[in-house]
Amino acid sequence: MSKPTLEIQLKTIPHEPGVYQYFDADDTIIYVGKAKDLKKRVSSYFTKTHDNGKTRVLVKKIASIKHIVVETETDALLLENNLIKKYKPRYNVLLKDDKSYPWICLKKERFPRVFSTRRVFKDGSEYFGPYTSMKTVYTLLDLIKGLYQLRTCNYHLSEDKVAAGKYKVCLEYHLGNCKGPCEGLQTVDDYNKDIKAIREILKGNFKDSLSQFKTQMKQVAQEMQFEEAQRIKEKIEVLENYQAKSTIVNPKISNVDVFSIISDESYGYVNFLQLSFGSIIRSHTLEIKKKLDETDQQLLELAITEIRQRFSSNSKEIYVPFKVNLGEKLKVTIPKLGDKKRILELSVRNAKYYRMERFKQVKIIDPDRHANRVMAQMKTDLRLKEEPRHIECFDNSNIQGTHPVAACVVFKNGKPSKKEYRHFNIKTVEGPDDFASMEEVVYRRYKRLLDEEQALPQLIIIDGGKGQLSSALKSLDQLGLRQKIAIIGIAKRLEELFYPDDPIPLYLDKKSETLKIIQQLRNEAHRFGIEHHRNRRSKSALTTELETIPGIGEQTVVALMKQFKSVKRISEAKLENLEQIVGLARAKKIVDYYKSK
Structure with missing residues (x-):
């Protein structure tokens, strides 16, 4: 099948959140954008009259469109950011300071600190995010500070130094914001209990913490501190409406290729997501025509080899939906839970949308192939x-x-x-x-x-x-x-x-x-x-009485109804008026019938 025209590509874009990519005639990416509704956003480029000259030039240069479907607008924003940094498209604004989105770091150390950062290091620390708003970061940190007494100093609180009395408690301790682990006034186990609870908050499990926060709001309200109560209420609203975790980025998942497959009677569709430093930097779907009724495993093994060669991938680990045989050097993971599973599900979702898109294109370009595929599928489904x-x-x-x-x-x-x-x-x-x-x-x-x-x-x-x-x-x-x-x-x-x-x-x-x-x-x-x-009901209701008159048939009734519009008018019509339509003999029968009634 030939490459779909731009018009057909536009018709097959879904009404889903995601990221769209524009390519020129040389197949070079020239623009990346995000959208709550991909179809509406992309279509607007070609239906609106643009005041901006650069936008008009961009639209003229678009030769093809690709899109990646994601779960939420937040995911689309993060993925757009990753792709712009990766490909630096000509028509995208590039931030001079290469600004990154903020994270919350749970530092790997004795008595861990919790703080915001824009830089992620592979130092064993836990990073949560990224967040699209610093307001959310501050709200989370403020919530944690209000619920748990954590240290804010950057001292190296080793067991030896604490025992030797190297440090003294600071003002935070006297204000009740810290329990004084620097002087050994708080044990590691007690501190780590709080860290465990904080980890749940950062993972999106706000249930217990929100309950405590609501209790706190009621307490300050009872003490007539209404401004403070309103401030706590606003935090609760932000947290309740916020999706804490993104399916797009996870710093623990680095240098990994993700593959999934959707197939039917004639074709297999293999989606590939490439992750670098915890971020998706590429999405590609390959269509494979079946020759000998190959299994999904056979198709996936073939596609993985082809795609990794095509994109020069050196990843040492891949995520797949089922076991594949690709040699001993490559680590194969079949995700069951958590972030890894969600990323695989995202890959499956993109494969499904690609398949749907191809169905629509084939239906327009090659209706015979579409019919053949549907018939083959019905034969299988219905046995x-x-x-x-x-x-x-x-x-x-x-x-x-x-x-x-x-x-x-x-x-x-x-x-x-x-x-x-x-x-x-x-x-x-x-x-x-x-x-x-x-x-x-x-x-x-x-x-x-x-x-x-x-x-x-x-x-x-x-x-x-x-x-x-x-x-x-x-x-x-x-x-x-x-x-x-x-x-x-x-x-x-x-x-x-x-x-x-x-x-x-x-x-x-x-x-x-x-x-x-x-x-x-x-x-x-x-x-x-x-x-x-x-x-039948309508005709019966209108004509039953007329058809009971001896000598009056269906054609006579139809002719009369066309002229008089109702049975009542026919019953009240004069003989000469009826005679003009159905003749004297039939007209007399109708007049005599209604006179006798």
Whole structure:
């Protein structure tokens, strides 16, 4: 398939938060941006008239677009920052001081300090963040200071020096902000209990701390310190609305490649995230066409080798969703929990969006390939012997047993074939018997197709559960078609798919294309049937009385209704007016009928 045009790329961008990248004709990245809604933001570049000359030049130079989907706006902001620093695109503003986002450091030392920093060192300390606002950092540090009495000095509090009395308590101790570990007035174990609680706060577990903070707010309010209570309340609101952890950056995860795969009957899609110094610096998805029904493991092993060579990756560790064989020199990790798992999930999410994007592109550029893929997927999902190129779906419609009708809709290659839709007026069933009605229409439909030697469908779908399905099966048995056509029933409430002679229903993924096509068939049959039912009720309500007059048929009624618009006006019309439309004989019958009433 040829490279998608810019117009098609724009159509397939999702309504999700993320980062977009613009490339010129030489495939050089020229701009990186973030967005709460990628589709709206990127589309605006091409639909608005820009006052800024540089923006107009930028838009003219855009040859292709790539995007990376993330969880939140905060993630998008951080990822944008990383990519701008990595690639230095021509049209992005580069900060002269190379400003970095702030972190909170939990220092690796005896009696650890907690402080903010913009520099991350590999010294064994714990770093939390990055944070997109210093206000959040100050709020967190202030919260910690208000709850726990930690030292703020930078003394080297070794056991020997403390025992030798090298240090003296400072003003912080006398103010009640520190317990005096410098003079041995606080044990390491007691201090580390507070550090453990602080670590939970920085990880985003605010439950216990917020409870204490709310208690503190109530206490100062009772003491009439309303300004202080309001200040504490604002901190609580900031903390409650803040997402403490970012899925984009984690300093402990460094020099790692992340790979994930999504596949269907014909293709595999492998996403690659490259992490350097705890930050994502590259995202790439590779599409692989299957040749011999390869497994996901085979495709992933092939793709990892190809991608690592293409991007000259020297990472010693990779994260993957399942075990792969790539030699002994490379460390393979299968994440189960925490940050590593979230990063792998982000990779999977990007692979899924890439696959969806390609589906949309293929649908526009190559509809035959799209239909082939969908048919192959339906065959697998529904456990069919052949691809359901021709599908027919039946639905009954009646209201309180009046005017029972049924509808049959036809799909060819996953698309409606409206010229082949058929309505059925129920002829042999008295009252609202959906089971008997279904048996009748299925028999009539396929008896006619057999008599006229027309093509039979590969799949029949019955809108209803086991009862409706059993009724349809009776008709297929009578016609000798039971083993020639696959048939399933779909129950509305839980979207359960029922098969003949199988008591256990099949449940498809709610987002699967197979289920979406089945739902579209069911909804179309329902719409088509209701439309016919409505027309019958309407016609019946208007014309029943006229058609009871001897010698007055349907065509006469239609002609009169077109002229007079209502039965009441017809009943009040003069003989000469009726004669002009339906002739003297019929006009007399109508006038005599209403006179006799």
